[in-house]
Amino acid sequence: MDLQRDIQSAISSKKRMLRKDENAHTELHNLRDIRWQARRFGDAIAWILLGNNPQLIYPLASNDPVAIGGDDHGDRGVLAISSELSNHGWGFPLLHDITDCLRIGDITFVSPGKNHRTVEVKTHLIDEELLDDGHREVRYEVNVLFIRDDMDEVPLIGEGDPGLSNTKSAMPRMHLNTPRIERQFERMASALQRQKMQHNSLSEIDNMPTISLTVPMSKSGHWRTLRRVMRNARKNGYFTEVAEDTFLYVGIYCAGGVTEEAIKDSRVVDDLRNSGILTGDATKDSIGVYSVPTKASRGPQLYLPYFIYSISQWAVLDLLRRRLVVIVIMNRARIYEALERAGYKVDPALREGFQSLSVSVPATEKEGYFLEFKNLEMHVLEMIYEFRTLDSLVSVIDAMKEASKIHEVHRMRSRAVREADGG
Incomplete structure (x- = not known):
């Protein structure tokens, strides 16, 4: 993620030089190509962590592309909650922002042999304070939104955990009940249904009959x-x-x-x-x-x-x-x-x-x-x-x-x- 942010920062800087530097166009083209290779490398990480399983990957791709974020409140919240929830047994955090193919949700916690869980993270700045030593202390409220799976064995963190008192399981707070959040919930619900489908059987997803197929493929190819x-x-x-x-x-x-x-x-x-x-x-x-x-x-x-x-x-x-x-x-x-x-x-x-x-x-x-x-x-x-x-x-x-x-x-x-x- 740091690498991709550095590349994006260099692209932004090069854009400002287009009128003054005739070589900037070529350099900008090269930087954009480097950014793309970095995103595809992120895709490769996703394929490996998700077991090269298209049924887990494809449903999370049905959305618009996501821009590379900066070091802002939202990204800090994602990184912080990834570490905390991973330490509480949720699995290894795969950050969607490093990929191009994962476009629904912010993090997928990967647990080999268990159910994976995709979550959306909403970060709210509570306050900032400049300390006597010159450092700045920032406090956030982080809400984790996800679709509850009846077969899910991943532990939920309740209000009794002082380190994660603002983490929610399935229902967001009232101030998060917006049309945008509702659409995100719908996309996550649809993706989860597709990931959980039984092969060669019919399900009703998004009011459409949907079938998941198993197709034997030769590993040799060309x-x-x-x-x-x-x-x-x-x-x-x-x-x-x-x-x-x-x-x-x-x-x-x-x-x-x-x-x-x-x-x-x-x-x-x-x-x-x-x-x-x-x-x-x-x-x-x-x-x-x-x-x-x-x-x-x-x-x-x-x-x-x-x-x-x-x-x-x-x-x-x-x-x-x-x-x-x-x-x-x-x-x-x-x-x-x-x-x-x-x-x-x-x-x-x-x-x-x-x-x-x-x-x-x-x-x-x-x-x-x-x-x-x-x-x-x-x-x-x-x-x-x-x-x-x-x-x-x-x-x-x-x-x-x-x-x-x-x-x-x-x-x-x-x-x-x-x-x-x-x-």
């Missing part, structure tokens, strides 16, 4: 190919390899840092033409280009940060320091072919990108009844940035199709109940 590309790029400065006639992995290495000119290497175009990932039909081919490390985005990046990739430590450090860049060039047409071979129909109007990718499949033998699966971009990005195979994406959609049977049974039962009640 990791060996990625490691080979990295090794040879470091040795020769440039290397490419093809996977599944769909992905062209490009590794570019420069000891002094990979430049924009290096990325525009003409060999990339030549290797793409000779790779076999193009279908030969210009009306079908649609090329997507993705880079590792990634650039900052407004939405959360819900796939493994490169810090915890299955690669050597030297490769992680080279990626961090921009000595090494990996580019994934992919022909979307090959993705659509794989989906169509599996029996899915891809909406032709959505072939230019994955932001609104939608596929459909007949639900039954009855003509005209289809299942449609929309907004599959997240799963495509998982495939790209976690170096998965084409079959992994098909497996996810197959699991959705199977889960739809659970939803259909629920829908038919609900209709039968309504009809029995005369509705």
Whole structure:
């Protein structure tokens, strides 16, 4: 957190110099990239502490991005209460502010083998006093807000604890009952419900039928190919390899840092033409280009940060320091072919990108009844940035199709109940 605050402070200082220093723009760009790498490193810490479990991570990402805070009253309250509650048996405090992917709540207390707890912290300044020795004493009231879980075994701290007399369990004080607090409670409640869902069963969350799926995934993927590309790029400065006639992995290495000119290497175009990932039909081919490390985005990046990739430590450090860049060039047409071979129909109007990718499949033998699966971009990005195979994406959609049977049974039962009640 201190590191990220220092970076943010440097960015603020550099912004003030933009009119006077012509080099400030480049330095500002570099600082913002450093800030982003620090946030993704925070994401990596979150993935590790939460056991690489998407069911714990994804629900906490459904919110707007959180700015890096300063050394203000709110942040002091968060740090102080993190230490106190951890010492009282709540678990190890994972501070959401060091991450980009955890956007609901302020702290998640991690207890291996037990329930984790996400809390919102509200800090109120009581008074400040300048002491005789020149130091300043500041007193705060800190309120901890969370959703009470019936299965929760974490000890609650009551009014009898003099060190934490202002800590509340589930109900905030009256002056905290504001629309904003209510929305935060609703988001935490929804996140907790999603985290606690039983796999392959249906629940009602936010007034919507919701199903949590278990999808078996191969651990191999294209990791060996990625490691080979990295090794040879470091040795020769440039290397490419093809996977599944769909992905062209490009590794570019420069000891002094990979430049924009290096990325525009003409060999990339030549290797793409000779790779076999193009279908030969210009009306079908649609090329997507993705880079590792990634650039900052407004939405959360819900796939493994490169810090915890299955690669050597030297490769992680080279990626961090921009000595090494990996580019994934992919022909979307090959993705659509794989989906169509599996029996899915891809909406032709959505072939230019994955932001609104939608596929459909007949639900039954009855003509005209289809299942449609929309907004599959997240799963495509998982495939790209976690170096998965084409079959992994098909497996996810197959699991959705199977889960739809659970939803259909629920829908038919609900209709039968309504009809029995005369509705």
